[in-house]
Amino acid sequence: MTKTFKLRFNRKQLCIPYAAFLILFVICPLLVIVYYAFTNRTGQFTFDNLVLFFTNGNTLGTLLYSLAIAAATTAVCLVIAYPVAYILSRSKFRKKYVLLMLFVLPMWINFTLRITALKEILTAIEANISAYPFLNTVIGMSYDFLPFMILPLYTSLSKLDNSLTEAAADLGANNFTVFMRVILPLSVPGIISGVTMVLLPSMTNYVVLDMLYNSTYIMGSLIGSYFSHFDWNNGSMISLILLIIIFVITLATNRFSDNNETAGRNIL
Amino acid sequence: MKKKRIAAVAAACFMATPVAALVGCAETDETVVLRVSNWEEYIDLGDWDDEEAIDIENPYTGEDSIIGENSVIDDFTEWFNSQDYGFDVRVEYSTFGTNEDLYNQLNLGDVYDLVCPSEYMIMKLLNEGKIQPYSEGFSDQSKETNYYVNNVSRYIDGAEGSIFYENEWNGIAACYMWGTTGFVFNPELVDEDLDDVSACDILINEDYYKSVTVKDNVRDAYFAALSVLFEDRLNEINADTAMSEEQKAEERSDLLNSTDEDTVRAAEELLKKVKENVYSFETDSGKTDMVTGKVKANYQWSGDAVYIMDQADEDETELWYSVPEEGTNLWFDGWVMLKDGIAGNEQKQTAAEAFVNFLSRPDIAVRNMYYIGYTSSIAADEVFNYFDWCYGAVTDEDSEDYYEFDNIYVYDVSYFFGDDSYIYIDMDSLNVEGARLTHDYDDDEYVAGYPVYSGGTISIGRQAFGQYPTQDVIARSVVMRDFGDDLADINQMWINVRCLNVTDININVVIAVTSIVVIMATAIILYRFRFNIFYNRKRK
Numbered sequence: 001m002t003k004t005f006k007l008r009f010n011r012k013q014l015c016i017p018y019a020a021f022l023i024l025f026v027i028c029p030l031l032v033i034v035y036y037a038f039t040n041r042t043g044q045f046t047f048d049n050l051v052l053f054f055t056n057g058n059t060l061g062t063l064l065y066s067l068a069i070a071a072a073t074t075a076v077c078l079v080i081a082y083p084v085a086y087i088l089s090r091s092k093f094r095k096k097y098v099l100l101m102l103f104v105l106p107m108w109i110n111f112t113l114r115i116t117a118l119k120e121i122l123t124a125i126e127a128n129i130s131a132y133p134f135l136n137t138v139i140g141m142s143y144d145f146l147p148f149m150i151l152p153l154y155t156s157l158s159k160l161d162n163s164l165t166e167a168a169a170d171l172g173a174n175n176f177t178v179f180m181r182v183i184l185p186l187s188v189p190g191i192i193s194g195v196t197m198v199l200l201p202s203m204t205n206y207v208v209l210d211m212l213y214n215s216t217y218i219m220g221s222l223i224g225s226y227f228s229h230f231d232w233n234n235g236s237m238i239s240l241i242l243l244i245i246i247f248v249i250t251l252a253t254n255r256f257s258d259n260n261e262t263a264g265r266n267i268l
Numbered sequence: 269m270k271k272k273r274i275a276a277v278a279a280a281c282f283m284a285t286p287v288a289a290l291v292g293c294a295e296t297d298e299t300v301v302l303r304v305s306n307w308e309e310y311i312d313l314g315d316w317d318d319e320e321a322i323d324i325e326n327p328y329t330g331e332d333s334i335i336g337e338n339s340v341i342d343d344f345t346e347w348f349n350s351q352d353y354g355f356d357v358r359v360e361y362s363t364f365g366t367n368e369d370l371y372n373q374l375n376l377g378d379v380y381d382l383v384c385p386s387e388y389m390i391m392k393l394l395n396e397g398k399i400q401p402y403s404e405g406f407s408d409q410s411k412e413t414n415y416y417v418n419n420v421s422r423y424i425d426g427a428e429g430s431i432f433y434e435n436e437w438n439g440i441a442a443c444y445m446w447g448t449t450g451f452v453f454n455p456e457l458v459d460e461d462l463d464d465v466s467a468c469d470i471l472i473n474e475d476y477y478k479s480v481t482v483k484d485n486v487r488d489a490y491f492a493a494l495s496v497l498f499e500d501r502l503n504e505i506n507a508d509t510a511m512s513e514e515q516k517a518e519e520r521s522d523l524l525n526s527t528d529e530d531t532v533r534a535a536e537e538l539l540k541k542v543k544e545n546v547y548s549f550e551t552d553s554g555k556t557d558m559v560t561g562k563v564k565a566n567y568q569w570s571g572d573a574v575y576i577m578d579q580a581d582e583d584e585t586e587l588w589y590s591v592p593e594e595g596t597n598l599w600f601d602g603w604v605m606l607k608d609g610i611a612g613n614e615q616k617q618t619a620a621e622a623f624v625n626f627l628s629r630p631d632i633a634v635r636n637m638y639y640i641g642y643t644s645s646i647a648a649d650e651v652f653n654y655f656d657w658c659y660g661a662v663t664d665e666d667s668e669d670y671y672e673f674d675n676i677y678v679y680d681v682s683y684f685f686g687d688d689s690y691i692y693i694d695m696d697s698l699n700v701e702g703a704r705l706t707h708d709y710d711d712d713e714y715v716a717g718y719p720v721y722s723g724g725t726i727s728i729g730r731q732a733f734g735q736y737p738t739q740d741v742i743a744r745s746v747v748m749r750d751f752g753d754d755l756a757d758i759n760q761m762w763i764n765v766r767c768l769n770v771t772d773i774n775i776n777v778v779i780a781v782t783s784i785v786v787i788m789a790t791a792i793i794l795y796r797f798r799f800n801i802f803y804n805r806k807r808k
Contacts, residue, residue, distance in 0.1 A: 058767035065768045068781070123562065130478045130547045210484075213548035217766045225766070228368045229486075229759040230375070 036236035049237035059238060066218040070203040073141040077149040077198050085153035100154065107147050115140055115211045133214035140208040148197040156190025192253045200246050298355040302619045303609055305370060305380045307601065308363040312639035314339040322638060324653045326631045336635045344626045348619065357619045381609035382620045387600045390441050391750035400605040402439050406621045416442050416628035421647035421684050435747065441602035442624045443645035447570035448598060448737055448745060449488060450591040452577065457564040462699065465565055466727055468495040468592045471542045479564040481557060482542065484549035486762040491524065491597050491748060492567060493535040498523045502594035506744055520595055524746040527754035532761050539765040559583055571642030574734040578641060590728040591741045598745035643735045647685045656691045659732035663715055676715050677703065678722035679732060683739045695721055699728035
């Protein structure tokens, strides 16, 4: 008479733990940030924080300073990582994993420990490391984020079909032309994802900055200082704007990584 | 003993579980949970080696030495539950990193019964009506277990003349640790006559370019900045003989607590110079950098200064501590009960007050001092004996603690421990100016045969001076007040100091960066459209 209740297992239900996690730890905090960003101390709706962000010399200066550090770090990482990834992807099967492992190995060690070690090395080289705060910060961040640049580059370069370069050479291209017209365009998705993975975190990673005695704030430390001074509203607004900047950059770079086949040809 | 304690803790844990509550165990009602929040590494966690035992008789446990076997918190629970209070207590102990963190936690809805913020945060909490005053019984001197009121230094908390009385904190807060701020320095790396390290202007002294650290903390930085700004006036006050001590104290306090617009702007300009000149604003790297010799001097709290000097001694580096001559910040960390936590629960309040009293028990105070290096507010005989045990000169050549020294100084700490409290100390561990040879102590068998000095002024010394500065140092110290309504302004000042302002960016840098970006962009565009531009044909 009554249909026995049958518990039907749906594949979509596997997502429930993740969805719950997402709602609890990503969506809710985000809403709280939005709430604080658009209210003042007494809880009334206001655009003052937004206006302050763009009229305050400190926040804009800090944004530029963070961008400068992030851009320099990314450039250094790219220059170091590209040849490494290229050699790794071309090298013989057996030793290539050992080499790759050597580059990934530092990631197994906590980064504060690595920076502490780096501090001693830099002190030995420069004698007084606090005299070159910007340089040291870039060195520290590059040291920290290098594996994030090598890995995507390596992945995209090892996917590159050898017959393409051979064909180019057969058609009379010299090594430089082969690199410029075949290898580089085809590795653009790797470059883009490497740049995203280094550029964005290095804009806010203030621990490296603190540990290497750079007394100038970057975005991360500025947000932290607003929060520790009980000014949650301005802190939230800065976080929100930073989030939007990151979102825009990710959106802009996504179209390159989505379509691997044609992506390379579009850029150059 | 130990087994019993484990059993007690296990029982307490069990009783707190919801299962026990569901069953309706009668004892659960009688276990009061005391939520305590204290600074990190600010209490003895026990587990000492046997060699660490302090050779002072302990009347409270009946042992002949003071040693921390278990953490003070466990010892408190055991002690409390063995007393006749009619209920048991369990302590939930947590820690905070800065006063601001604690304040944020409280505003986020964390509830604590007993917290230990610094003086200005106590003022702030008090103004916001969050503090539950101590009960009448807490200040009853006739009760033996009221260790706090019976043992606290009259100089800190007590009748007229004490610092707590002046600030109207009697019965509001119970002082835990106190100290000064000054410079830890390595005498081999600074000027020979130590003039530079005895004033805050070392922070902008170009001879010490990138070799001094300051705390990464707006209050300490602001205080140091004001000390530099008003240095001349402060020195005038110190030297003025016509002014009374009260007038001097008042004017010093007004100067070093000024928060008016002009002062804040002047401090901002000064701190920008400091930022360019100092090694770093450090959060916790200062201690190791001092020991490893990366920096020459470090602006520190006296307790940490003592800790750093101890650490350096183990590495055979001799560090000293100086209190700036123009003035210093006299600070306190005090236990206060919070209204939100206590919520009118009398048992809870009793337990909280008992916790403060237990921490004030002289042997516990000594354990905490030994463990964390800070100076307790307790002035009992045991604490004085501990001070003597640590730093007093050993004149007996057969003793294993004896080492060679020439002169003995009578180090007077009567202002803190009460009349006639002095220890004999090796004069080489102090930088005394104008001491005189005293013969009054000739008849003292203990120091017979040594030249004994006393008097003079001291603003530089080693650990002993760091823990209990002399009275003249105290006389020129200032208690820093809550900034009140000017807090936002001063915080903004600090952000201005630390941030790179758009208007400060060097125009050449802007031109250089812009030109590089433009050149690169042009190169890419030319390369991308090379077919259209140079070959006049469409790209295949």
